[in-house]
Structure formats: structure tokens, C-alpha cells
Amino acid sequence: MQDGRAEPAKGTLYRKVAGDLRDAIAAGEYGSGGRLPAEATLAERYGVSRGTIRQALASLRADGLVTSRRGTRRVVLGTARMQSFAELVSFTNWARSLGEEPGGRVERVERRPADARECEQLRMEPGGEVVLVLRVRTLSGRPVMVERSLYPLWVGELVARIPPDAVSHTEPLQEQGVVFADADHTIDLTSADADDARLLGCEPGDALLRERRRSTDPSGAPLEWSEDRYLPGTVAFTVHNSIAASALTRRHRRAP
Amino acid sequence: MQDGRAEPAKGTLYRKVAGDLRDAIAAGEYGSGGRLPAEATLAERYGVSRGTIRQALASLRADGLVTSRRGTRRVVLGTARMQSFAELVSFTNWARSLGEEPGGRVERVERRPADARECEQLRMEPGGEVVLVLRVRTLSGRPVMVERSLYPLWVGELVARIPPDAVSHTEPLQEQGVVFADADHTIDLTSADADDARLLGCEPGDALLRERRRSTDPSGAPLEWSEDRYLPGTVAFTVHNSIAASALTRRHRRAP
């Protein structure tokens, strides 16, 4: 996604249409705050059914590119927009999309029994073993993040076989057929411990931006429970939300 | 949403179905990691078409409640799940859903011309005026957040009429017909300035969790550009993401 250029957007019709509309919006074809053509118009233009157009537009809606309400044509919310969390699945992809050179070095690998909380998070039998990986991640050579990942054994064994200085872990895992499909993220603030301070070059107790992440594969099986700690100023998380269809809208007052 | 209880979920069929399924999942009816009934089964059970069922399930999917992939029934990802960002549209709602007593006090209201960046963010003509509101927000009496909000004039005038110690600003605005429909959020870390330190009771330079937010109404018109600064440990942001339908899935390896 982030390399931009005109990819045919895979085989399905609605994705082709969505990609096309995304490009048009990014090119400012409708302007910021401008109106998109009506669904029927687009359907005719692309030679597809209205349902397909609606599917494409739902995708733009989910990304916060356009509004959507009954009675009026869709309005462009912003002409440029980043993939944000879609890229957050991988530090490597995110870094590359910024034009930075990502790197990483595994500091410690440890195999040990999981405690009660870890078992629950990874949906394992009590007493099962997990693999803990401590890794420092760099942007153009400068350390910016410490990653502590907990894997179930079958993933951990694959991770352990990856060279310690590999840029990406998700890519080799993907080669092995391990797909990260879903993730829950929790973002807050924490302070650096001794490991963090040493690896990031800050003082113990300094504030760090923390992202905790639980990832599952397409079948819903937990793959990873991870805690990432970022140096301040190196990263910002972005997300879009919408009431989409909320109750109590009452009468709507327009901007003059 | 957050008061839980069985609301009929408005008039539409698919929302009734979605609400019902949400309740069932929350009650653990299918278990964590369990399989949902097939679409056809649900369609028959509820007496609606498969399309309607799919609409309901898409809503659960978007909330990260269930997986969704071709060939296999949907899998429950988690039995309990918070609304997270859906509640983030309002500090008041969020606090109440946590059982805390929200409060707030306006510290400063200022009407002044907008600079170039502010004009762009609020999509105004250059030289237009904006209203700046500085407010401290409390949880059960304890200050946890400083909010700096920038409003276009027509909203700012409504805000200025709200009593300084009003618990919620969005609720009276809603009464006036101002609906916050969409928002973009950026989350990172910053340090307290003199105002923050005084109002939050911390030291200048202390780290704070920062959320910048740009909200629009249903027609896409900017309503607010706000920067919130939270004391550490008072709030965590959660979000769910999914590849949903990514390319390069290759062959998928299952968890044993």
C-alpha cells in the first residue's frame, strides 16, 4: 500500500474501484470537502452494479476518507491520508513507508514456562512453555524502540531460527506461513527500566511511549503478545473513528 | 452503549441482530475461540436474508469481535471487549463507562484570528476568527487532563454560552444540533508546560500523554481541533486492526 503506485489492486471489482477512487481523491480530483459522484453515476461509469460501488465506498468510509449519510452525496474528508494502523502491523513496513532504514538486533531469547496471565493471553494450557524475545529496533541506525515479544512455542521456535540481526521478523514468519491477521493495541505511557535505558541510550525512569499488542492469525489463534517501548518523538499513533450510525442525531445544524 | 442493558438497538434489522450476537458473545455463549453459526443458519434463525446477517457480522468484524475468512465459520476473538474509541468521542461518556465521576472547568476562553495552519485545519478563509478554550478535566475530583480546543466561530459562540463548570460540552452542543460524526486522532508524548503543570499538579517538563483530535460533523465540516494532555497512568488508548483482506497470504500454517 505504502509504495503508492498504481497496483491493479487484486482481482476483485470493488477493490479496483476503491483503489481508483482512492487515487482520484488523493489527486485532489474532487477537492477537500467536495462531493463524490452519486452511487448510480459511479456504477454506470465503472460498468458494475450499485452494490459493488457501495462495497468500494464502504472501504473508503472505513478509512475515514469520505462521509456517508442518507440523502446527500458523499463528501471528501481529506485528500491525503496515511494508512496508519494498517502499517503498524509491522515496524519494518512502517519505517520503510517513512523513507527510513529499519533495523533490529535480538538481545535475548529465553524459553520458559508461562505464568497464568500469559497462558490466558496466548490461550494456552497452564504450564505450557513460551519463548520471550527482547529486541532493540533502529531507524537509520539510531535505536528508537525496545520490543519484548512473547510467542507460543511453535512460533517461538521459528523466531529463534531467524538471524539475530534480521531487519524484519514478520517477513520470514510470513514465508513460513505464519500470518498476522488481527491485533489489539493498547497505548499508554511508561518509564524506562535498566534494559530500556541501556538499549535506547536514555536514563532509567525516563518516560517512554508504550504499545502493547496481542496478535492472532486468521483462525483466531494467538500468535504474539508484545510490549513495545518507543523513545519520545520517534513515533505517533494515528487512528480514525466515526459514529457511522449513532442514535440520537436529532436535527442537524449545518455549518454556515 | 456503555450502560450495557438490553436496548432494542434502534429500528433496523441488522442492528438488532448485531446487538443480539454481541450479547451472546459477551455472555460467552460461543466461548473464546469458539465458532459462530453459519450465515445461513443465522439467517434462518432470525428470519432475515443472508445479506442482513452479513451486515450485522461486518459490524462485529469491525469491532474485532470475530474473525472472518472464506471457507470456515467465524471464530470468536474475545468474549469481553470495550468500545474503546467509540467512547473516546467524549471524555464524559468514557469516564462514566468506567464508573468514575467526570468533571471539568473552563480556565480560559479567547477569541482571536486564526493563523495559517489553524485555517487549514478548520477549513476556513484566511483571517477568519476562532475560539480557543482551555479546560481542565477531572475524574472524581482529581485533575487528569488539560484540553485545548479550537472552534470555528459559529461553534465557539455556542461553547462560550455553556457554564464554565459544565461536566460535558458535547452534550449541550448536541442539544443545539451540533453532531460530532468523525474524528482523526494522533497519539504521542509531550512534556508539560507551565499551564499544564499548574492545572494538573505536576512539574513543568514532566511527560504527558497527548491526543490531538480533529472532529467533523456529518457533512464533513470541521467542528473542532483539539489537543488533550493526560497525566500518566490515567488513560490508555485501545484500538483494533486487521488485515481484513490483505494480499500475499500464501499458504496458511495453523497453530497445532
Place this chain on the structure above:
DNA sequence: TGAGCGAAGTTGTACAGCCAACTTTGGTGC
């Protein structure tokens, strides 16, 4: 016992049509 294959089950994509709900616009009437 294990590998391979095929059938059944399930979701994804696409089409077509219908009506309801809502917004906008323009004209009518005062």
C-alpha cells in the same frame, strides 16, 4: 499408518430490484 483426493460446508463477490428515509433545491404563495 499416512498421504492424497474429493465432497460438503462456508464465506466472498457480484448482480438486480424495491422501498424508505433523508437532504437539497426550486418554486409557490403570502
Place this chain on the structure above:
DNA sequence: GCACCAAAGTTGGCTGTACAACTTCGCTCA
């Protein structure tokens, strides 16, 4: 000029159908 109303335009919601793509499971066969 202004308020009100009617009509046109537009999206939301729902049904029904058909086929494609994929997963799972059990059976057959070596």
C-alpha cells in the same frame, strides 16, 4: 423578501439469486 411545501436526487436497508474461492473433514488407497 420570506416561509412553506412539493419534487427530485441520493443513500440506507433488505431480499433473493448465483457462482467462485477456500477450508475442513472423512474416505480411499497405497
